[in-house]
Structure formats: C-alpha cells, structure tokens
Amino acid sequence: MTHTPPGTLYVVATPIGNLDDLSSRAARLLGEVTRVAAEDTRHSARLLTHLGLNKPMLSLHEHNEARRVDTLDSYLAAGEDIALISDAGTPLISDPGFVLVRELRARNRHIVPIPGPCALITALSGAGLPTDRFVFAGFLPAKPGARRQALDAWKTREETLVFYESPHRIVHTLEALNEQMAGRDVVLARELTKTFETFLHGTPASLLEQLVADPNQARGEFVVMVAGAPPVEQSEHQTISADALLTTLLAEGIGVKQAASIAAGIFGGRKQTWYARLQTMKSEH
Structure with missing residues (x-):
C-alpha cells in the first residue's frame, strides 16, 4: 500500500x-x-x-x-x-x-x-440484451401496489431495465411485469457464478410458466433484465400536425396550461415539454 x-x-x-x-x-x-x-x-x-x-x-x-x-x-x-x-x-x-x-x-x-x-454487470454480460444503455433500479417495492406503480413509471424507458429480486417475490414480479410489459423480452439470471447458475429467457408469461413447471427455478437470488420500450418515432407529418394544433389552440384563446394537456393527451410526451413549446410559440407571435 x-x-x-x-x-x-x-x-x-x-x-x-x-x-x-x-x-x-x-x-x-x-x-x-x-x-x-x-x-x-x-x-x-x-x-x-x-x-x-x-x-x-x-x-x-x-x-x-x-x-x-x-x-x-x-x-x-x-x-x-x-x-x-x-x-x-x-x-x-x-x-x-x-x-x-x-x-x-x-x-x-x-x-x-x-x-x-457485481451481480448486475455479470448478469448483463451474459443476457444478450442491449447493454449500451441500461437503468439499474435495485429492488422493486415489496407491496403489490407500489411495485405496479414503479413498473408503470419505468415501462416507457428505452434502456434495458435491471432489477434485483428475491426468490419469494420473483413470481409476483413476473406477474406485475406481465401486466405492465407483456410481450417484452425478459432474462432472469439466478445463482450467478454458483453451481446452478441459470439464465432463463422469454416473455413474462412464458417465464411464469417455466417457474410454475419447475419450482427449483424460483430458488436463489435473481437479476431481472427487461428489454427497453421501442423508441417512439415522431414523423414529419406528426410534427406539422402538432404545430398546426398548437397554433390553432393559441389562436382560439386556449390557455397554455390547458393546451399543453391537450397536446400531451394526443401526441404523448410530458406536459412540461409541451408547455415550454407553447410558451415559445406564444412569445414569437
């Protein structure tokens, strides 16, 4: 030293x-x-x-x-x-x-x-999911409602999602994933570096079936990796339509806050982003 x-x-x-x-x-x-x-x-x-x-x-x-x-x-x-x-x-x-x-x-x-x-890096290196960008969220909340709420907040992220999970909650987590992200690619890594190291790949529903069919697969500590959401592509047509809508809303005397809510409801995205865009348009006219 x-x-x-x-x-x-x-x-x-x-x-x-x-x-x-x-x-x-x-x-x-x-x-x-x-x-x-x-x-x-x-x-x-x-x-x-x-x-x-x-x-x-x-x-x-x-x-x-x-x-x-x-x-x-x-x-x-x-x-x-x-x-x-x-x-x-x-x-x-x-x-x-x-x-x-x-x-x-x-x-x-x-x-x-x-x-x-480090379990999360070890798991990612062998999972076959994108690793150029990922989000590590630690352990999901233990209570069902809080768990669903957390997954709902993460489901639009485009990065690979990584969680830790315990054996007595893994089935509940897969059930919640099936509700929030059905059809996504999911990889479960368990017992990493140990004798019974296993990587299971599938959708939340198919992985649930595997764990029910073979309860031994629900043993050990888990790293849960979920493919990110597909990117939202905003076409040129949509951009023009959005600008036209915002212009019309402002021309009709709709308040910026209400117009931002309308735009977010139609085109998606954060209300704050639409609010800032409307404020800019309003100041330019």
Whole structure:
C-alpha cells in the first residue's frame, strides 16, 4: 500500500458466489488492512478464513451505518487502513456503504475503490440484451401496489431495465411485469457464478410458466433484465400536425396550461415539454 496514505478506506468488491473470483489485489489488501467493516461479520468471517486471515471486524449494515461513521473515522484519523466489504459483490450497489463513503469524503478521508464482482454487470454480460444503455433500479417495492406503480413509471424507458429480486417475490414480479410489459423480452439470471447458475429467457408469461413447471427455478437470488420500450418515432407529418394544433389552440384563446394537456393527451410526451413549446410559440407571435 505504498501508493496510498495511511488512514485509507478501501471499498472492496468480493465474490458473489465463486470464491475464485476474488482478485489478487483484493485478497492482498484484505491481508494488509488493519480491520474490516462488513455487512455481516459472521458471513464475511468465512471469506477471511478461506484466505487464512484473522482480522478485527465490525458490522456495518443499513441499521447501524450512520452510527458507525464517527467510529470508523476515528480509526482512519489514527492512521488505520480499513476495508469495507458487503456480503457479496460491490459495496454500495444495493448494499450498505453509501452513507459512510459520502460522510468520509465530506471529511476529506482518502477512499480507494477496489473493483471486482457485481451481480448486475455479470448478469448483463451474459443476457444478450442491449447493454449500451441500461437503468439499474435495485429492488422493486415489496407491496403489490407500489411495485405496479414503479413498473408503470419505468415501462416507457428505452434502456434495458435491471432489477434485483428475491426468490419469494420473483413470481409476483413476473406477474406485475406481465401486466405492465407483456410481450417484452425478459432474462432472469439466478445463482450467478454458483453451481446452478441459470439464465432463463422469454416473455413474462412464458417465464411464469417455466417457474410454475419447475419450482427449483424460483430458488436463489435473481437479476431481472427487461428489454427497453421501442423508441417512439415522431414523423414529419406528426410534427406539422402538432404545430398546426398548437397554433390553432393559441389562436382560439386556449390557455397554455390547458393546451399543453391537450397536446400531451394526443401526441404523448410530458406536459412540461409541451408547455415550454407553447410558451415559445406564444412569445414569437
């Protein structure tokens, strides 16, 4: 650790299943740091034991993270190097660590990320869906109404959608996807890097059938990937028609706010966008 000052926090990515995926740099740093902050110390102790290490550890999870900031900051101020790890994958990515990193950066502490396994990137690399643009939305809400509302908000996005899901909610999520995005290409990645790693491809309805036919496919943690919505192409004819309609509405004395609502209802898009367009047209006349 000759290139970093004493008192550095290392954000270390750890395996999501296969222990051989731990990088040599991560293994070396775990051996060199003074202590380890882990999401679940009992779980992470198995990784350290696998590496032949016995390090002082303290827990850092969603329920105590804010309270741990001062404690960890005091260790760093004393010149200790600390590794932050989660149960699996990259810390902060749907795992604890954001509050800690944000607060320590505000205190000008030195923070070094050590890249490595990440379930969403691993899943995308093997799914066969577009990866030039994607949206990661973490875990969907657990309650049915909130889940449907979230999917309704995402369904017009043209990027590939990526969610995490647990085994006891995967069927409910597919049912909600079938309501909101029926016919879309969906890929389920489960048990990534483990013995029973599986990629299932189909529509929400066909995937539901597969999980019902083989309940074993509903086991394990999931990365759910959904093809984005097809792009909305606005033709030249539609553009001319939109301009004609807006001009007519303004000429008839329709208020800008009401005209924006009418335009959004006919042509789609955000009311705010139509409002700004109408305001521009109004100022030009």
